[in-house]
Amino acid sequence: MKRKSFFTLACALILNVFFVNAQSSGQHYAGKIIDMHEHIALNDGEQHNMSAERNNTVKDILANISNGHLAKAAIITMAQKGQMDQTRLRNDSVIHLSQLYNSLIPICSVHPMDGAEALAEMERVQKLGVKIIKLHPNSQQFDVSSPDVAAIAKKAGELKMILLFDSYNPVDVNEDGKLIMLAITHPDARFIFAHMGMVNFPQFITLVGLDKYPWYKKNMWFDLSAIAPILGDSPFRDQLVWTIRKIGVQQFLFGSDFPMFDPPSTIKSIYKMKFTKKEEAQIFYTNACNLLQIRP
Numbered sequence: 001m002k003r004k005s006f007f008t009l010a011c012a013l014i015l016n017v018f019f020v021n022a023q024s025s026g027q028h029y030a031g032k033i034i035d036m037h038e039h040i041a042l043n044d045g046e047q048h049n050m051s052a053e054r055n056n057t058v059k060d061i062l063a064n065i066s067n068g069h070l071a072k073a074a075i076i077t078m079a080q081k082g083q084m085d086q087t088r089l090r091n092d093s094v095i096h097l098s099q100l101y102n103s104l105i106p107i108c109s110v111h112p113m114d115g116a117e118a119l120a121e122m123e124r125v126q127k128l129g130v131k132i133i134k135l136h137p138n139s140q141q142f143d144v145s146s147p148d149v150a151a152i153a154k155k156a157g158e159l160k161m162i163l164l165f166d167s168y169n170p171v172d173v174n175e176d177g178k179l180i181m182l183a184i185t186h187p188d189a190r191f192i193f194a195h196m197g198m199v200n201f202p203q204f205i206t207l208v209g210l211d212k213y214p215w216y217k218k219n220m221w222f223d224l225s226a227i228a229p230i231l232g233d234s235p236f237r238d239q240l241v242w243t244i245r246k247i248g249v250q251q252f253l254f255g256s257d258f259p260m261f262d263p264p265s266t267i268k269s270i271y272k273m274k275f276t277k278k279e280e281a282q283i284f285y286t287n288a289c290n291l292l293q294i295r296p
């Protein structure tokens, strides 16, 4: 009798575990993921610049992929003003790594105030297959409305490149409006606004109005790095998800901002936003494939 009830209990437990696993694995998208936002340390001195918890050498980034969380990761470098030799060297390093490992997508950088040299560098890296240029108004210390930035956007349009902008600047509350204007006035360039403006995300609801105009080219995308782990499970969640759906889920990309956040916890934070499984598939994978013309 005792043996029989133990057997029944064990069976019930096994079935229960099976059912819970089946339920949780079926609840969310579990296919390929492209992380559109990982910072890479290109030399030893940089390893602890962005995170006290995690290193971000190429080894660490490749580990994120081999751990099974990601299919591809975009690796970002950042240019400093007046250091063109370093800018070229760093861009070459990122390109070289992407040639060594086809799971890495190169994101190069220029500084807008390097003028003609920055534009020439964009041409050079584009010829080497680079599609995305990273710009960070706050840490590179430039104003998005300056003519130097407009020149970069014009060049990106000519070269069919994408500009990945950090879109949260605590010292320029008008920055998201400036980014929207930059995108509107450079319809041939494409833009990714990283972090979706963070606490200023409601500003981007403007895009719903823009959609009404026949001339609007839908050239703005967003990555959910930082904003998903910070606001995705907060009292702002419903507003955030509503805003994303209003703009159109097809414009949103997954990014972890590694090493500040790690991919597994950022993936979980997207799950907590309660998108449908179909929307998760778009955010985690197919939107990036469409933007970068990667065959899924």
Ligand SMILES: [Zn+2]
Pocket: 037, 039, 194, 257
């Ligand atoms: Zn970042």
